[in-house]
Amino acid sequence: MRKRTHIAIIGVGNEYRHDDAVGLIVVERLRERAAERPLPPGTALAACDGDPGRLISLWEGADLVLVVDAAHARPAEPGRVHRVELDSARLARAPSSSSHGLGLGEAVELSRVLGRLPDRLVVYAVEGADNSVGTGLSHTVARAVTPVVASIEEDIVRHRDRAARG
Structure with missing residues (x-):
């Protein structure tokens, strides 16, 4: 019997802090595209403020979790995308350092302690240019949205193919 595929795609951010909204915009773009190309059954799209x-x-109960969030790096390269993939074996180990820049470190650690980690977690961190109050992405971050959406769609296809192979 095949295991039911459950995918959670979570956009993290604040729509009123310019580039911090990139995760929310990626999820919205995926919602729009799902009207033309439906996502696999059991796929959930969600927006979150980053609270652990x-x-x-x-992400509880998901086989695959895809999180999109804005990131801050020094030196910054606005629009650059960092893709970090962790499977359950790597997630089950206590982190040696914090991921405060993404706001996910506390959620991963708490989830690990509670035994509620997803099987796989993929984080897309998009370096931002403008976190001031206001709406709309900066040009460089806006250009990253379409490639991130395409990469997430590829992750979903790979996951579906793995699940079909058993």
């Missing part, structure tokens, strides 16, 4: 408790509740 809310993140855990959104």
Whole structure:
């Protein structure tokens, strides 16, 4: 019997802090595209402010979790995308350092302690240019949205193919 595929795609951010909204915009773009190309059954699209408790509740029970969030790096290269993939074996180990820049470190650690980690977690961190109050992405971050959406769609296809192979 095949295991039911469950995918959670979570956009993290604040729509009123310019580039911090990139995760929310990626999820919205995936919602729009799903009208033309439906996502696999059991796929959930969600927006989150990054609160660890809310993140855990959104990814609980998922086989694959894809999180998109804005990131800050020094030196910054606005629009650059960092893709970090962790499977359950790597997630089950206590982290040796914090991921405060993404706001996910506490959620991963708490999820690990509670035994509620997803099987796989993929984080797309998009370096931002403008986190001031206001709406709309900067040009460089806006250009990253379409490639991130395409990469997430590829992750979904790979996951579906793995699940079909058993």
